[in-house]
Amino acid sequence: MDNKKTVAIVFIVLMVATGIAEDIFQINRDVVWAIIMAAFGIYLFFQGFVSLNRKRLIQNIPTSKISALALGLVEVIGRALRITPKPLKSPYAKADCVFYHYKVEQFVRTQRNAYWQVISEGSSGLPFYVDDKTGKVLVDPNEAKINLETRYISSSPDKKQSIVNPLMVSTRNMKYSESYIMPNENVYVLGTAKKTRDYVTEHQEKIEKRISDWMKNPEKIKEFDATNTGWLDDVEYFNMRQKVVVTVNQEEQEEKQVQVKTDLSGLADVMIGKGEEEKILIISNKSEKEIISNLRGKTFLLIYGGAFLTLAMIIYLFTKQGGK
Numbered sequence: 001m002d003n004k005k006t007v008a009i010v011f012i013v014l015m016v017a018t019g020i021a022e023d024i025f026q027i028n029r030d031v032v033w034a035i036i037m038a039a040f041g042i043y044l045f046f047q048g049f050v051s052l053n054r055k056r057l058i059q060n061i062p063t064s065k066i067s068a069l070a071l072g073l074v075e076v077i078g079r080a081l082r083i084t085p086k087p088l089k090s091p092y093a094k095a096d097c098v099f100y101h102y103k104v105e106q107f108v109r110t111q112r113n114a115y116w117q118v119i120s121e122g123s124s125g126l127p128f129y130v131d132d133k134t135g136k137v138l139v140d141p142n143e144a145k146i147n148l149e150t151r152y153i154s155s156s157p158d159k160k161q162s163i164v165n166p167l168m169v170s171t172r173n174m175k176y177s178e179s180y181i182m183p184n185e186n187v188y189v190l191g192t193a194k195k196t197r198d199y200v201t202e203h204q205e206k207i208e209k210r211i212s213d214w215m216k217n218p219e220k221i222k223e224f225d226a227t228n229t230g231w232l233d234d235v236e237y238f239n240m241r242q243k244v245v246v247t248v249n250q251e252e253q254e255e256k257q258v259q260v261k262t263d264l265s266g267l268a269d270v271m272i273g274k275g276e277e278e279k280i281l282i283i284s285n286k287s288e289k290e291i292i293s294n295l296r297g298k299t300f301l302l303i304y305g306g307a308f309l310t311l312a313m314i315i316y317l318f319t320k321q322g323g324k
Contacts, residue, residue, distance in 0.1 A: 031320065038313035044306030048299050054280070055295035058190060058288065067134035069270060071193050073278045077288070078132030080187045088124060090180045093152035098128040099283070100180035101146050107173050116175060127271065128181070130189055138196075139189055139283070140273035147284035147291060148179035181285055188291060190282040192275025203252070210244045 064074045082088060082098045090100040104120040123146070129136045154176050181187055214220040215232075224232055224240045232240060274281040284291055 031317065034313045034316050034320075038310045038317075041306045041308070041310030041313065044302050045310065046306075048302030048304075048306060051295055051299040051302055055292055055299060057280070058282075058292055058295070061190070063288075065134045066130070066132050066137045069135075069137060069193050071195065071270070073191070073275065073280075074193045074272065075188075075190045075288075076130050076132060076137065076272065077186065077188050078130040078136075079184050080181045080285075081129035081131055081136065082183055083128060083138070084126070087183065088126065090152070090178050092154065092176050093178050093180070095152070095178075095180055095182070097124075097180035097182055099126070099141055100124050100178055101148065102176070102178045105175045105177070107175070130187060130272075137193070138271040139191070140271055141281075141283055143274045144191070144281040144283045146179065147282060147286060147294075148181065149285065150177050150179050152176075152178040152180075181283075185285055186287075188282070188284045188286065188288055189272055190280065191272040192278050192281070193270055193272050194275065195269050196271045203248070206248050206252075207241075207244055210248060211241060214240060214244065 058075070061073065061075045063077055064070070066076055066078065069076070080098045087096040088098060088100070089095065090097050091102055101123040102121065103118060105116040106119050108115055108117045123141065125142050127138045127140050130139055155174055220240070221230075221232065224236050224243075226236055227233065272281075282291070286294075
C-alpha cells in the first residue's frame with residue numbers, strides 16, 4: 001500500500017474518531033482537530049527521515065556498469081529502449097514511448113473546500129531496456145516510484161495539446177495527465193538486480209524430462225539395450241543418460257547461437273525490479289543530481305514542517321487549556 005492510500009485511510013479513521021469524540025466524550029471539535037494535526041505533524045516529521053535515508057542511499061550507491069552488473073541493489077543510468085517491435089503509445093498524448101504513467105482526475109467542490117480527486121491511475125507496466133553502452137538490462141517498472149516530469153495535461157482525452165501549466169485547465173471538471181519515457185531518453189534506475197531464470201535448474205529439468213521420454217520410447221530402449229533383455233541395466237541406463245546430457249547440451253548451444261543471430265541476448269537472466277529485501281525501485285528521466293536536489297528540499301519541508309506543525313498545535317492546546 002503506498003503512502004497516499006495510507007494517509008487517506010488514516011484521515012478517514014481520524015474523521016470518524018472526531019465524530020465519536022464529539023458525541024460520546026463531549027470534546028471540543030477544535031481540540032480534536034488540534035490533536036489530529038499534531039499527530040499528522042509527527043507523521044510528516046518521520047516521513048522526512050524516510051526521505052533523508054532515500055537521499056543518502058542515492059548519494060552513496062555507485063553507478064554500476066551493466067556489463068558487470070552484480071545481483072542486489074544497483075543503480076544504472078543509460079538510454080531507455082523498447083522491447084516491443086512496434087512503438088508503445090501513451091493512451092492520451094499518443095506519444096511514442098517505452099513507458100507511460102497516466103492519471104485521470106475530477107474536480108470536486110464541497111461546501112468547505114474544493115480539490116482534484118483521482119478517479120483512475122495506471123501505467124504501461126511493460127518492461128524496457130536500459131543501455132549504458134557496456135550492455136543492456138531489462139527493467140520491470142511494476143511497483144516503481146515514478147519520478148517523471150508531467151508532459152501532457154488536458155481537460156479532454158481527445159485533445160492532443162501539451163500544456164505545461166496545470167492552472168490552464170483547472171477550471172474544467174476533468175483533468176488528464178501523462179508522464180512518459182521516450183525512446184533513447186536517458187533514465188535513472190535504482191532497484192534490485194535479480195535472476196529471472198535459473199539456468200542450472202532448467203538444464204537439469206530438461207535432462208530429467210528427456211530421460212523420462214526416452215524411457216517410454218521402445219525404440220530408445222532398444223537402442224541402448226545392449227544385452228537384449230528388453231530393459232536397461234545400470235550400465236545401459238548410464239549410457240542413455242550420458243547421451244541425453246550430450247544431446248541437451250548441443251540443443252542449448254544451438255539455441256544460444258539463434259539468440260545471438262536474432263538479437264535476443266538482452267532477454268537475459270537478470271532484470272532490475274523491486275526487491276524482496278530492499279523494497280525500493282526508482283525510475284526517473286531526471287539526472288541523479290536533480291533527484292538528490294528534489295529529495296533535499298522535500299526532506300527539509302517534511303522534517304521542519306512536521307516539527308513546526310506539531311509544536312504549534314501543542315502550544316495551541318496548552319493555550320486553550322490555560323484559558324479555561
